[in-house]
Amino acid sequence: MATLLTRATDLSIARLAQDPACARGLAWIESSQAWVSDQHIRLTEVPAPEFGEKRRAELLQTILNGVGLTARIDETGNVIAERVGLQTDRVILLAAHLDTVFSAETNVRVRRDGKRLIAPGISDNGSGLAALVAVARAFVESSIRTDATIVFAGDVGEEGEGNLRGIRALVEAYGPRLAAVIAIDGPSTTHITTQGVASKRFEIKIAGPGGHSWSDFGAPNPITAISRGIVQFSSVRVPDTPRSSYNFGVVQGGTSVNSIPDEALVKVDLRSETEAELSRLETTLRDAMQAGLTAEISARRASAGSLQMHVRSLGARPAGKLPENSSLLQAIRDVDRFLGNSSRSESSSTDANLPLSMKIPAVSLGGGGKGGGAHTLAEWYDPSGRELGVRRLFLLTTALAGLQQ
């Protein structure tokens, strides 16, 4: 694996910022917030559901080409633009995920409410994509020449059932040349995601004989069985340390109000900072759903048929943690000190999980500004402070890549 430069210092960040090329980049950032906002809105208004990121990817490709880079779309659907440095065997990857949790039919038109922009996906990950194109253009405008090669990528499959397939393809493609991965996800500049929360996602389906709501009354009902399992599992104690969570994200079953459904399913997301706790949650979930099935059968007519449960994995994200003494984390702290930005480390489930699980230095950072309501239709973004986020990413990338002497 390519190594990072030895530790930057805040002194060296100050010196970096005074380099004429670097200063041009910072000046461009200062003067170009309107352009960045325009790209942000354009990207957000193209639907990008899981497994349906193509149109947004093509728009990002167009924007990156327009900026003066040469962008291509790989087989997985990722948009990739390289800015080749003196070294082609040392790569700094900046990646913002293209996909959202919303369906293709969701209205993604951006509304304004005072300073706020409101639309599904405007923060997660419209703001990350906006920061990506802003940093990419800042590099072009600055004419900085770096030692390492910088790769700007919009990647697919970060959300839901995408199972990190986009970032996985990128990490596999660049392999040992990767010196650091910076995922740009959401707006926050006060958090540095240094720990990848482990997660497992399941679809649990219960099937039965079905029937007529009146003449077959007393037959076991898969909807009721699933409900019993959900209620049973919801009494589980989820620890604060290691921080853990669960979510019943999707439920569906049945075709008609007066038919006993022959099938119902629920999609579940389990997460934990440790693999051990995640494993405990998985066992508890499987037991609870099985108990729900058994309870439903005992509550019904003995002769009325049985139920079967099928558990399917929708993906697993490995855990991983950036060591406290890593050069990458030190560089972020130096940049933050120089910019007067205060931030703290946290755990989350992002594109950074994948490289972290492979011991590749990686973080997830926000693109600047403020946001909220992620994964809801009321999602919002306020661009105040976006400049800080973009300057931070620009300086960090320059420091990691190294200026050509």
Place this chain on the structure above:
Amino acid sequence: MATLLTRATDLSIARLAQDPACARGLAWIESSQAWVSDQHIRLTEVPAPEFGEKRRAELLQTILNGVGLTARIDETGNVIAERVGLQTDRVILLAAHLDTVFSAETNVRVRRDGKRLIAPGISDNGSGLAALVAVARAFVESSIRTDATIVFAGDVGEEGEGNLRGIRALVEAYGPRLAAVIAIDGPSTTHITTQGVASKRFEIKIAGPGGHSWSDFGAPNPITAISRGIVQFSSVRVPDTPRSSYNFGVVQGGTSVNSIPDEALVKVDLRSETEAELSRLETTLRDAMQAGLTAEISARRASAGSLQMHVRSLGARPAGKLPENSSLLQAIRDVDRFLGNSSRSESSSTDANLPLSMKIPAVSLGGGGKGGGAHTLAEWYDPSGRELGVRRLFLLTTALAGLQQ
């Protein structure tokens, strides 16, 4: 309201059967089972989901026209063919519902397994439609001239959320001229549905703030709230007398495994032989769903937002019962005695509910043969004994309509 003739007797049924025209009709029935089976399969293989009956209606219209009647489709979507008698102010309505509980995408191709035909909707109501066209053609082939006008109808909206809109339109159109309504539903010749079970159908939706499965963990989840309500209601005691039932037929909620859903809904069917018990079940259901919502909020972070419940009616079917001493029921018993068929009265929810609730003599009868698995993908039909069902309907209709002297 037009009145039925005074009671037929089994003696008079025997005499009726010997009438030359009537005998021609019976002979045609005996020789034409292959044709009936062909129409049965053709009709079943055209999807007819709730609110999507049009293509099947057009095929039924074609078949009735081919038989020598003149069929039209009314504004509601019902297919109607009249065979005018001496009296146009006395109408016997034979109606078989066109719709199924299956979606437009369901594979409705008919498979054979020995004597059995297997397909969704093959019995409910493919067999009713087959009997309808068989009886209609038997009348044409017999050249019988009846006193009353006979109306053959394929009606929409019997299943699920159709809310009996097809039969309602027919009953409204013929108004006081209706002397009797015979719904043909399913195959059974051993049951006479003389009691319309009252039913109410609801969609219960729970909405909340939604959110991100990790960062918003602890927010109330509408899927879990609905599940708590379903489990709570499922502990209710449903009486055997009056016979009653409930069904959670459809559940859906959420868009992505890693988003806390902002909405979930369940569709519920409640039925009872008495309006009083139905009303008690409705109150229990509303209380249980509200309790589920409250329990979900108390189990979550107090600051994490609230949930709202919305209950929407998907329709209500009135109860109704054919009096034990009605001429219609006596005529069926006389026909059954003549044919050596044993049958008993039962309660169900069919197109007959509507006229029964308006005190119009009505029953639901099967079209003959055997069937099972109604409302499931494994639904089957065995034509053995279909002839009996068709002869029974033909003789009953002739007896009710009266032969022109």
